[in-house]
Amino acid sequence: MRPRTTIEKHSAMLLQRLAAPETASHLAANPASMVRLANALIDAGETARAVELAAQARRLAPEDPEIERIALLVLERSVPDWHHTILADAARNSAFDTALRRSVVPGSRVLDIGAGSGLLALMAARAGAAEVVSCELNPALAAAATRIVERNGHSDRIRIVAKHSRDLEIGTDLAGPADIIVSEIVANNLLGENILGTMEDVVGRLAHSTTRVIPSHGAMPIALACYGDLASQQLGSVQGFDLSLMNGFAARIGLSPGNRTLELRSAPEDLFSFDFSSGGPFTGDRAAVTLTSTGGAVNGIVQWIRLTMDAEGTTYENRPAPGASSCWSVMFQPLPCVRATQPGDRIVVQGRRDRTSVWMWAEAPAGETPVSSGT
Ligand SMILES: C[S@@+](CC[C@H](N)C(=O)[O-])C[C@H]1O[C@@H](n2cnc3c(N)ncnc32)[C@H](O)[C@@H]1O
Incomplete structure (x- = not known):
């Protein structure tokens, strides 16, 4: 090639x-x-x-x-610096720990996709798993996770395998199908780390009929929003030159969910949602939701993630709210024009996705050209 x-x-x-x-x-x-x-x-x-x-x-x-x-x-x-950010997200860590403590029983065989530091594998071993196989495609991280597992005294039950999950095989890497598959390969837009392709592969090949998958479901909620700092972030005149065309490269803006100038202007709706535990195939690449405004100026759509960890309903969500924090950013997509809305006004948002990208756009009122942006 x-x-x-x-x-x-x-x-x-x-x-x-x-x-x-x-x-x-x-x-x-x-x-x-x-x-x-x-x-x-x-x-x-x-x-x-x-x-x-x-x-x-x-x-x-x-x-x-x-x-x-x-x-x-x-x-x-060789290691993205967001690993430190995710490990500092106590709510994320606790959601995984709670789900693993609930699911693991003595004798459980756990498959962890994407070891990173080895944290989820360590949680599974602490919860009582008999065998944990944790794969990691990044060799530097796999080596570090192996040492972290040793340092924490769990080398007898955790094996870090420096491989992509698609190269794992029963008989070579795992003694048999996994009773629990845990993974945190979730991007800001839910799909960017190819969780759909990975689940289709591993649930199909490395699970049995009652394997528990953590997280079991993932959703992509969206809402109408007003981002108060949008105007100040848009480029206009710089040193006397009109640079406003540069705004065309800011089709989406990653924000902390706790950004105090970001206000929701509707109840959320899930644009896409997935049952990871089904192993797919994940079909349906189009969606449309109607968002009902609570009134006021709307200058964009905001998208975040919700993970359902287990059947008992442990969830993790980075829904925007003043002071909220998360290792995942929420994605704000500016509308082409600010809309002055009344309570009850309805705006239809169309969505399209492939394996790892999502595009959404608000249907335009008469006279406005729709502009889509991807995450
Ligand atoms: C977001 S990190 C999570 C790390 C750790 N599990 C945690 O929760 O703290 C995802 C890790 O999975 C690895 N990864 C992603 N997809 C993978 C795959 N299909 N097979 C093996 N490793 C994968 C990445 O290299 C990255 O280190």
């Missing part, structure tokens, strides 16, 4: 160079070149090779402070 982007071309070139026998012997004698190549591989999106090379360079020159520094930065760049 031909490389499609500059990054892919760059990556293909680096990998080709890396595969040459003379490169291997040159690098083995030059750990400084090796660690710099690791950094270039990160730029090219080749995280696994980069982490491997950085570790090798460190082993070859354990006392070299320059190599140590570059290797540490390669490791840092």
Whole structure:
């Protein structure tokens, strides 16, 4: 296959160079070149090779402070910084812990998709699982999770597998189908981390008829909203130049759910919702909901997520409210024009989705052209 982007071309070139026998012997004698190549591989999106090379360079020159520094930065760049944010979200962590404590029984075999730090796997082991297999596609995180599991004394029951879930196999990675599948591969728009594709695959291949899936359901509520700071964020004149065309690149704005200038102007409705535990297939790529205004200016639609963790009704929701906090942002999509609404005015919002993206637009009143934006 031909490389499609500059990054892919760059990556293909680096990998080709890396595969040459003379490169291997040159690098083995030059750990400084090796660690710099690791950094270039990160730029090219080749995280696994980069982490491997950085570790090798460190082993070859354990006392070299320059190599140590570059290797540490390669490791840092290989892991998105939102991992710290999600681990600090006590409500998120507690929703998963509650659901796992309710579901795990002695002897349970748990499959955790996307180990990250290993937190959910540790929760499952603490709840009494006999066996936890936790897969992680990012090799640096998988290595860190393995050490975290050891440090917390659960290596006897948790195995971190450095693989994408699609490469897991019963017999090789899991002794049998999982009794519980837990995952937190949820994006701000619910779908961006491919939870639908992953659930279709793992529930179909690695579960049995009574496997519990956590979260069992996910929904994408939306509401009419007025974001008070919108105007101040829009570009107009900058240093005497009209830069307003740049606003066309701000089709959606990620906000904290606790943003005090964001006010809901309708009750929420779910634009899309999914039963993850069914394993799909997840059909239905169009939706429409009617939102009834509570009155006042409406300058956008706001979308957030709601996760139902288990049949007992443990939920997590990052619904906008003054002072609310969440590791997930809510997505605000400005309307083309501010609408002055009366209580009871109805606005129809159309939605369309594919596996990982969602687009929504408000039907326009007469005389206004609809503009859609994606999340
Ligand atoms: C949002 S983090 C959650 C980490 C941890 N489970 C937690 O809740 O704190 C998702 C992690 O899953 C990994 N991941 C996403 N999809 C995956 C898949 N299909 N197979 C293996 N790892 C996956 C990502 O690399 C990331 O580290």
